[in-house]
Amino acid sequence: MSALSRRVFLQASGALVVVVAAGQASIAAAPGAAVADLPAVPDPTQLDAWLAILPDGSVQAFFGKIDMGHGLEVAIAQIVAEELDVALASVSLVMGDSARTCNQGGASGSYGVSHGGRPLRNAAAEARRVLLAAAAVQLQVPVTELTVRDGVVSVTAQPARQLSYAQLIGGRSFNTRVEWNKAVGNLMDVKGQATPKSRDQYRLVGQSLQRRDLQGKVFGTLPFITDVKVEGMWHARMIRPPHAGGHVQSIDTASIAAWPQAQVVHQQDMLAVVAPGEWMAVQAARALQVQWSADGTRWPGHDGLHAALRAAPVLRREEPLRRGDVDAAFAGAARIIEAQYEWPLQSHASMGPGCAIADVRDGRATIWTGSQKPHSVRDGAAKLLGLAPEAVRSIWVMAPGSYGRNDAGDVALDAAWLSQRLGKPVRVQYMRHDATAWDPKGPACVHRGRAALDASGKVLALDFTTRGLSRVDAQFHEADPRDTLAGQALGMPSNADLGLGIPGESYDFAAKRLAWEVVAPLQARYSPLRTSHLRDPLGPEVHFGSEQFIDELAVATGHDPVAFRLQHVTAVRDKAVIEAVAKAAGWQPRSTPRGRKGRDGLLRGWGIAYAQRNDTVVAVIAEVTVDPATGRVRVPHVSVAHDCGLVVNPQGLRQTIEGNVLHGLSRVLFEQVQFDSETVHSVDWASYPILEMADAPQHIEVVMIDPTAAAPSGAGEPTIRSVPAAVANAFFDATGKRLRRAPFTPERVKNTLAQQSSKRNTR
Amino acid sequence: MPTVKFVLDGQPVSVDVPADTPLLYVLRNELGLANPHFGCGLAQCGACTVHLNGAALRSCVAPVSACEGQRITTLQGLGTPEHPHPLQQAWVDEQVPQCGYCINGWIMTAAALLASTPRATDAQLREGLAGLKCRCGTHQSILRAIKRAQARMLA
Ligand code: FES
Numbered sequence: 001m002s003a004l005s006r007r008v009f010l011q012a013s014g015a016l017v018v019v020v021a022a023g024q025a026s027i028a029a030a031p032g033a034a035v036a037d038l039p040a041v042p043d044p045t046q047l048d049a050w051l052a053i054l055p056d057g058s059v060q061a062f063f064g065k066i067d068m069g070h071g072l073e074v075a076i077a078q079i080v081a082e083e084l085d086v087a088l089a090s091v092s093l094v095m096g097d098s099a100r101t102c103n104q105g106g107a108s109g110s111y112g113v114s115h116g117g118r119p120l121r122n123a124a125a126e127a128r129r130v131l132l133a134a135a136a137v138q139l140q141v142p143v144t145e146l147t148v149r150d151g152v153v154s155v156t157a158q159p160a161r162q163l164s165y166a167q168l169i170g171g172r173s174f175n176t177r178v179e180w181n182k183a184v185g186n187l188m189d190v191k192g193q194a195t196p197k198s199r200d201q202y203r204l205v206g207q208s209l210q211r212r213d214l215q216g217k218v219f220g221t222l223p224f225i226t227d228v229k230v231e232g233m234w235h236a237r238m239i240r241p242p243h244a245g246g247h248v249q250s251i252d253t254a255s256i257a258a259w260p261q262a263q264v265v266h267q268q269d270m271l272a273v274v275a276p277g278e279w280m281a282v283q284a285a286r287a288l289q290v291q292w293s294a295d296g297t298r299w300p301g302h303d304g305l306h307a308a309l310r311a312a313p314v315l316r317r318e319e320p321l322r323r324g325d326v327d328a329a330f331a332g333a334a335r336i337i338e339a340q341y342e343w344p345l346q347s348h349a350s351m352g353p354g355c356a357i358a359d360v361r362d363g364r365a366t367i368w369t370g371s372q373k374p375h376s377v378r379d380g381a382a383k384l385l386g387l388a389p390e391a392v393r394s395i396w397v398m399a400p401g402s403y404g405r406n407d408a409g410d411v412a413l414d415a416a417w418l419s420q421r422l423g424k425p426v427r428v429q430y431m432r433h434d435a436t437a438w439d440p441k442g443p444a445c446v447h448r449g450r451a452a453l454d455a456s457g458k459v460l461a462l463d464f465t466t467r468g469l470s471r472v473d474a475q476f477h478e479a480d481p482r483d484t485l486a487g488q489a490l491g492m493p494s495n496a497d498l499g500l501g502i503p504g505e506s507y508d509f510a511a512k513r514l515a516w517e518v519v520a521p522l523q524a525r526y527s528p529l530r531t532s533h534l535r536d537p538l539g540p541e542v543h544f545g546s547e548q549f550i551d552e553l554a555v556a557t558g559h560d561p562v563a564f565r566l567q568h569v570t571a572v573r574d575k576a577v578i579e580a581v582a583k584a585a586g587w588q589p590r591s592t593p594r595g596r597k598g599r600d601g602l603l604r605g606w607g608i609a610y611a612q613r614n615d616t617v618v619a620v621i622a623e624v625t626v627d628p629a630t631g632r633v634r635v636p637h638v639s640v641a642h643d644c645g646l647v648v649n650p651q652g653l654r655q656t657i658e659g660n661v662l663h664g665l666s667r668v669l670f671e672q673v674q675f676d677s678e679t680v681h682s683v684d685w686a687s688y689p690i691l692e693m694a695d696a697p698q699h700i701e702v703v704m705i706d707p708t709a710a711a712p713s714g715a716g717e718p719t720i721r722s723v724p725a726a727v728a729n730a731f732f733d734a735t736g737k738r739l740r741r742a743p744f745t746p747e748r749v750k751n752t753l754a755q756q757s758s759k760r761n762t763r
Numbered sequence: 764m765p766t767v768k769f770v771l772d773g774q775p776v777s778v779d780v781p782a783d784t785p786l787l788y789v790l791r792n793e794l795g796l797a798n799p800h801f802g803c804g805l806a807q808c809g810a811c812t813v814h815l816n817g818a819a820l821r822s823c824v825a826p827v828s829a830c831e832g833q834r835i836t837t838l839q840g841l842g843t844p845e846h847p848h849p850l851q852q853a854w855v856d857e858q859v860p861q862c863g864y865c866i867n868g869w870i871m872t873a874a875a876l877l878a879s880t881p882r883a884t885d886a887q888l889r890e891g892l893a894g895l896k897c898r899c900g901t902h903q904s905i906l907r908a909i910k911r912a913q914a915r916m917l918a
C-alpha cells in the first residue's frame with residue numbers, strides 16, 4: 001500500500017495516530033504528553049528534545065549552547081524559522097538549561113552556528129515534514145499539493161483549506177524519533193527523514209536581522225546572572241591565598257565580630273564568608289584575618305617567565321604538521337634565518353566577575369550560572385556534591401562575556417558547595433581581584449621560527465615551534481571539579497592535561513615542521529596562574545610569532561609581504577582573503593620598511609597577517625602609528641577580509657569581527673599578567689589595563705567573502721588570531737625595528753626604538 | 764540604621780541601611796533594580812554608572828548617605844522602550860551590545876557628556892569616555908551610536 005493510502009487507512013480506522021511514510025515516526029494526535037511533562041534530562045533521540053509547538057502555534061527551540069551576545073540566538077531562530085516556514089517572531093529559544101536542552105557543549109570554538117545550528121536545522125526540517133504529513137491526512141491531499149507559510153499549511157490549489165501548526169500539534173509532543181549520531185558536545189547531531197532546504201530556497205537565512213536581547217539590555221530590564229534572586233538566599237565571598245602556594249593555617253573569627261550574622265565556612269583551603277546581606281558579606285570578607293602558611297612555591301615572575309619556559313623540561317612535544325626532510329634542508333642550507341617571539345600570560349578579565357546562585361537541598365541541586373558551558377556545570381557540580389547528574393539542574397542566565405574558560409565555572413561550583421554546606425540557597429559573586437587575579441589564564445609561550453634558504457634565497461624549509469604552558473592545565477570546562485578552584489582547594493589533585501597549538505596556514509615550503517612543546521605549570525594546583533582557554537585558544541599567541549616570522553622571511557628575501565604570502569599559500573580561499581584585504585587596504589608593495597615620520601611626528605606603517613581557523617580563513621592589515629616620544633602605538637585603521645562560508649547574519653558578523661579586532665588590539669598592545677615570585681599584581685583594571693576608547697581604531701573595514709557552497713564555519717574567534725601579528729608587522733614597517741615580545745607597552749617600544757638596529761635572535 | 768531618602772528615576776524612595784553602603788548595593792538589593800552592574804567596585808570600569816542630579820556617578824564607590832535628598836537616575840529612568848533616550852534608541856539601531864554588561868557606563872556617561880557638550884568632537888568623545896571598559900570590544904559600535912544620537916539631538 002502506498003504511503004498516502006496507508007495514512008488514510010489509519011485515519012479511517014479511527015486511530016488518531018498518523019503513521020508517516022517509513023512507518024517509524026508518528027505524531028500522537030491523540031492527547032500526547034503535555035510539553036511541560038517531558039523528562040528532566042532531554043533525550044536527543046526524540047524530536048521533542050529539540051522543538052515544541054506551543055498551543056498558540058509559536059515555536060520553542062531547545063538549544064544546548066548559549067548566546068553571550070554574538071547574535072547566536074537570532075541566528076539559530078532564523079535557521080529554525082527557515083526550515084519550519086514560520087515567522088521569525090514566533091520562534092523563541094530556550095538556551096543552556098540542562099533540564100531542557102541537550103548537551104551541545106555550550107559556547108565553544110566559534111561553533112555556534114556551524115555545529116550548534118545543525119541538529120536544530122535537521123530537527124526543524126523533520127518537524128515540518130511530520131506536520132505536513134499529518135496535514136496531508138487531515139486535508140486528504142498528497143503532501144506535494146500542500147504549501148506552508150507562517151506556520152499555516154494550506155492546499156496549494158485551494159488556499160482556503162488550511163490547518164495551522166497550532167491546530168495540528170499545538171501544546172502536544174511530536175513523539176517522533178530522530179537519529180542521534182551519539183556525539184555529545186559540538187558534534188552532537190540528529191537527523192530525521194527530511195532533507196533541510198538548500199541554499200537557494202532560503203528566505204530568512206542570510207538576512208541581517210535585529211537581535212532580540214537588545215531592548216532588555218539597552219533599557220536595563222534584562223536580568224543577568226547577577227540579578228537572579230532566590231528566596232532566602234545568602235551571600236558569599238571567597239577568600240584566596242594571597243601568595244604562591246598558600247594554605248589556610250588559622251582563622252581569627254573574632255575579626256568579623258562587627259557583623260554578628262556573618263559566618264566563616266572553611267574546609268582545607270576552601271574559605272568563604274557568608275552573610276544574609278551582600279554588603280555585609282563583602283565587608284566581613286575584607287575584614288577577616290587569616291594566617292596563611294607557605295609551601296615554598298616560587299614563580300619566575302613575569303619578567304623571568306620566558307627564560308623559565310625556555311629552561312623548563314618539555315613534558316610533551318607534538319609535531320602535528322611534518323612534511324619533507326626538515327633537518328636535511330637545514331644541514332644543506334646556504335642561509336638560516338631564525339627568530340624568537342614571546343607572549344605573556346593574559347587574563348579573561350571579564351567585564352563582571354563570576355557570579356552564581358545555587359540551591360542544594362534534599363538531594364537535589366539547582367544552579368543558576370553564567371558559565372558558557374552550563375552542562376559542564378551540571379556534571380562538575382554533581383561530582384563535587386556527590387549527586388547524580390540527573391539530580392542537578394544547571395540553568396544558564398545571561399552573563400558578562402566570557403571568551404573561553406573564565407571564572408564563571410569556578411564560581412558555580414563554589415556556590416554549589418557552599419549551598420550544600422549551609423543547606424540554603426547561596427549567591428556568590430566574585431570581587432574584581434578574584435576575576436582578574438584568579439581566573440584561568442591564557443598560556444604564556446615562546447616561539448622559535450627557523451627557515452633554511454638556498455643560495456638563491458628560496459625557502460627550503462620552515463621549522464616553527466611553540467613552547468609554553470598548557471592550554472588545558474585547567475580544562476576548558478568545569479565538568480570535573482578537579483579543574484576548578486573548589487575542587488583543588490578541597491584537596492583534589494589537578495586534572496591537568498598537556499596541549500598547545502600550531503599555526504593554521506597553507507604555506508608551500510617543501511619541508512615544514514610545525515610543533516608544540518608543553519612545560520609544567522608554574523604551580524601544580526590551586527594556582528592563580530593556572531592556564532586554560534582564552535578566546536581563540538593559542539591563536540593570537542601562536543600567530544603573533546608565526547606570521548611575524550613569515551614577514552621576516554619576506555623581508556630577508558627581498559619580497560613584499562603580501563606578494564610573498566600570495567606566492568606561497570596554496571589554499572584557494574587563503575589566496576582570496578589575502579588579495580581581498582590588500583585591495584581593501586590599498587596595499588602598496590614594499591620589500592623594506594616604508595615608515596616615515598609624518599608632520600605629526602608619528603611613524604606610520606602597515607602590516608599584514610593571515611590565518612586559517614577550522615574552515616574559516618581571515619586576513620588582516622593594520623595601519624599603526626608609533627609615537628617615538630611617548631612609545632605609544634596606536635592602530636587607526638584595520639582592514640579585514642573574512643571567509644567563514646555561508647554568512648547567516650551579515651550585521652552580526654561585522655560586529656563579531658570588530659569585537660575580535662578590538663580584543664586582539666587590546667591583547668597585543670596592553671595586556672599582561674604581572675606577578676613576582678609569590679604575588680600576582682594584576683588584580684584590577686589599573687594593574688591589568690586593557691584597550692579603552694582613546695585607542696579604538698578610527699575605522700575597521702570588513703570585506704566578507706561568501707563563497708557559494710561552503711557551509712558556515714564560525715566567526716567568533718578566527719579574526720583575533722591575525723590581529724597581533726598584523727600590528728607587529730606594521731610596527732616593523734613603521735620603525736624598521738622588530739618588537740618580538742607582546743604587549744607593546746610604551747616602555748618596551750621606546751627601548752626597542754633606542755636599539756641601534758634590528759637584530760634577529762634577540763628581543 | 765539611618766534612613767536615607769532620595770529620588771530614584773523620578774520616584775521618592777527611602778531605605779534603612781548602614782550609611783556607608785555603596786549606592787550600587789542599595790540599588791541592586793534593597794531597591795531591586797536589575798541594573799546598574801557591579802564590575803569592579805573601584806571606580807575603574809563604569810558598569811555601575813548612574814546620574815546624580817544629571818552628572819555621571821560611579822555608584823559602586825558612592826556611599827548611599829551622599830544621595831540624601833538628591834536625584835538619582837539609572838538607565839531605566841533615562842528612557843523606556845516607549846520614550847527612549849536618543850542614545851538608547853541609537854544603541855538599538857546600531858545593535859551595539861555584545862554581552863551588554865558594560866552598558867550603563869557608556870550610555871549614562873555619554874548622556875551626561877552630550878548634555879554638557881552637545882557638539883563634542885570625536886576627540887572630545889573619546890576623551891570624555893576615558894576610563895570606561897568594554898571587554899567585548901564594541902567600541903566601534905558605541906562611537907557610531909553616540910554620533911548617531913548626537914546628530915539626532917542636534918537636528
Ligand atoms: S563597578 Fe563601579 S566603576 Fe566598576
Ligand code: FES
Nearest residue numbers: 863865897898899
Ligand atoms: S558588551 Fe560585553 S563588556 Fe561591553
